[in-house]
Amino acid sequence: MLQALSYPSLRVVLEQLEASKRFHISARCSTISRFDKTIPLRIDRLQFADNTISLNRIIFQFGSISVLETEEQARRRIQESLTPGDILLDYKNDERIIKVEQIKYLKYSDDYQSQRQRYTRRLPKNVTPSDALKTLSNFILEQRKDIKVAHLNIWNHSQNVLRLPQNIQFQVRGLRAAKNDVKLLKQIVDPSCFPLVFIRVEAWKEEYSEDSFLQSSNELIVYTTNNSTEYWFATLLKIKNLSVQMREIFFLKAKS
Template identity: 30%
Template sequence: MSFTLAYPAMGPILEFMEANKRIHLTFRCPSLDAIDKSTPLRLDFLEFRTNCIQINKMSYQLNHCEQKYEENQSQKEDKSSREALAPGEIQIGGNKFSNFRKFVEFRIGNEFGDERVRRLPENLEIHMALKKLFGFLLGSRQAIKVSKEMVFDLEQEYILRLPENLKICVKTLNTKKTDFEEILPILDPSCLPLETLKLENAQPHNLQNSVFQTARNVEIIRDDVEWEEDESQVEKWHSEFQKLPNKNIFMDFRFYGQERIVDLIKFWMENGKEIGTCWNFRRRYWEKLNREVKRIKNEIGGTYGRGHSLILPLNDDSELMVVGAKLPENQLRVLQLLVQPKVDRSTCTHKIINQIYSYWLFYSFLTILALMCGSIVFCRIMGPNAIPLVVGLFTISFTFLWLSKLEGFF
């Protein structure tokens, strides 16, 4: 005896079905529409681009296109509506009409590069087609949840034609060059504070926004510096940035260099900072991280710790560690500022480490001198047989020093 699945039981199945398959199924089966709209739509990835929306690995795009116009016999015989002039009408440029007609093209593409193309009716404008498309995909839904990332990659002054009362729950919001505050009305309040906020062109007023300040992770990626010439704007930006309460920030800022880092450290030393704060400032491969750490030490002071780190006291309970590092998730080189519980560094071991890192050049010279003297004595005792061993030892020593210099350790 066979059993059919009742429509109410379809809710949990639709909820955890891949989003594009679910959309296709409910389009083919209109009787499921009510259940579909009342069941949360779960997405892995959602991106809005100019005239395009991408759901997971499927993109839905509308394009303006044009095609050469070919008249059939009846159109050639009856041109009254297209070419004939009524009283008072004026034709400019002679008796010449365009051979091309514009239309809107709808493309659905998948991750493998396969596309389905459909030409929309001639009287349907692209902005109306977008409104219908977004309404069909996202409109009138009880909830939309994006588990990984929602991206907005839009041109300036572009009108994003979203359905009314749309609310989306996200963990990671990436607004790129779009002002993230313009996107806030469509965020479901239940998803705040955000897990990760990624943005470009963060303006001073953005840094004061509570959504920005409460995000657990913030990534600021900004290549252009249009307002860098305005010194008052720059100073205002850095003043607001220093006061941010966020515990995890990644900065890919070209002009946030050593001088700004020193100002930031001094601000933290004067005002304190919460333990667990970790701010990372990206550095390019040619920049010597430990040289930068050494220059910071020359300006502010502090002591060296393990791993070529600089330790600066903040208060009785915490200290700041400044160190060159690589991020494990993407291997980017960063100058890292980490606030950690205070460690007793009055022991002999820590004093020796600080001495070695402070006077590494002197100790390297003594080591090489000792190797040379020892090699002379060794050669006198062993004779010619000692030469390969001595050459190998010196090669290893100089290679280590050279590689250390390349990595910026010294």
């Protein structure tokens, strides 16, 4: 009979285990789940987007769709609602009786590249996608004191709230942000990992040229448009990063 792993050995194994596999094991073993959050968590790629959390290869996406019932479904629903004395009038092609139902769902994919759908589950009617995202974020990340993330991506576009556990901080190597204000993300980055290897921004702001957090990274990667060559020449002189990459830049002709 094989001897069980000792507690110290099990901690080492769990710490080196790929994050999604670790969550899978912890969710199915109450013994491991009791101390899992005391062990450092290593994530290669953690991404937050609109109602979405992506962790390495897996994607959790919450959303809602509006479903329009068919005329036959509407007819059946009204028939079932009749009580003694009711008279069913002609309602054919009357769009007012067609019911629109909003269905909220969780979609889980286990392959980030192909986004192959593993399953979709319907959320309870009283739970919004934002509520569900917060609950999932807490379940995965809350009460963990040591979360090491190689690449942290904040890709929110249509939603302006980042759903995270209270007082959380990540030990990050690189940070990517879409239109989000990078300065606001400093609070979720553990100061012990400064300077970051790189920070990438896709919506440049004038105040970034004076921001100490942004300029503390070894490399600054900028995606931007809509400014003249004169503006960028002046801005680059202010930037103190060791390396600056400018990608997909479209310069505007200076006004004469």
